[in-house]
Amino acid sequence: MQLDLNLLAALDALLEEGSVAGAAARLHVTAPAMSRSLGRIRRTTGDQILVRTGRTMTPTPYAIAVREQVHELLHQVQGVLAPSRELDLATLERTFTLRWHDSLVALSGPALLAAVRAQAPGVRLRFVAEASTDTPELRRGEVDLEANANRPSAPDVHAEHVGETRxxxxxxxxxxxxxxxxxxxxxxxxxxxxxxxxxxxxxxxxxxxxxxxxxxxxxxxxxxxxxxxxxxxxxxxxxxxxxxxxxxxxxxxxxxxxxxLPIELPSAPVYLSWHQRYETDHAHAWLRGLARSALAVCGES
Structure with missing residues (x-):
């Protein structure tokens, strides 16, 4: 059987979004094209993957069982096939979305923005507010970097302890x-x-x-x-x-x-978090380094 790696990306998007329309928007293809991909995936795996329940679609037990494996396989394929090239900061044009605790934005955001503008004037930063509930934007690629007091529990999200404060x-x-x-x-x-x-x-x-x-x-x-x-x-x-x-x-x-504080209490940690898909991304690694330096002020007395 000849395997089509595009189906792996389609399957990952379908499992993450839970709908044909959402997966199509994520991969920038038409809904009919994504529907055809779902049909091919169903024929290849012998499983329905997503089944309609009312107005929504629900993943099958098989789909739930392989979701993490599919995500990891896609990440590995992208790491192998992604070209390795030098990062030219002077010509880099990219927008990064950062979801940081508002106090960290006020404390470390100015230093990060100044460093980015000095080194890569074509880069833009989007600081967005934290959600009131846990959200999957980091895994879906809609947020590039998070910074707050919580260590993420998802196995495909990397976290680094960059500081703490009492x-x-x-x-x-x-x-x-x-x-x-x-x-x-x-x-x-x-x-x-x-x-x-x-x-x-x-x-x-x-x-x-x-x-x-x-x-x-x-x-x-x-x-x-x-x-x-x-x-x-x-x-x-x-x-x-x-x-x-x-x-x-x-x-x-x-x-x-x-x-x-007149009470014995552990210091509050600060974690910098990102999805593993960006681990070998040169531009993302550069931004992580600048963010790490900017957030280090949290550990200073």
């Missing part, structure tokens, strides 16, 4: 606790708090640590970004507990102060 307590300069010589866990818990959570979570690991000390804090609000939380703290007696590295500009620009 938590501090931020408050306005006129806050009653600002006059306390040493902030205690009891005093910290007795104050009102605002948490930073894109998903609107009122509790986090800090509450678990306080519970171990038989203490409970009162969270009166959540904010979707640290910038919003800093505005709350500036105009009220609310406390915010955030990574130290992200407070530097806020402390200077908004007249806030930062005190050490």
């Amino acid at each position: 938590l501090v307590v931020v408050m306005r300069q006129g806050h009653p606790l600002a006059r306390v010589r040493t902030l205690t866990a009891k005093g910290y818990a007795a104050a009102d708090h605002v948490t930073v959570s894109r998903r609107g979570n009122l509790t986090n690991a800090l509450d678990d640590a306080l519970a171990g000390l038989d203490l409970v804090r009162r969270v009166v609000a959540t904010a979707p970004t640290e910038a919003a939380a800093f505005a709350f703290a500036r105009d009220s007696d609310l406390l915010i507990s955030v990574p130290e590295a992200t407070t530097r500009s806020a402390v200077a620009d908004l007249g806030l102060i930062a005190l050490p």
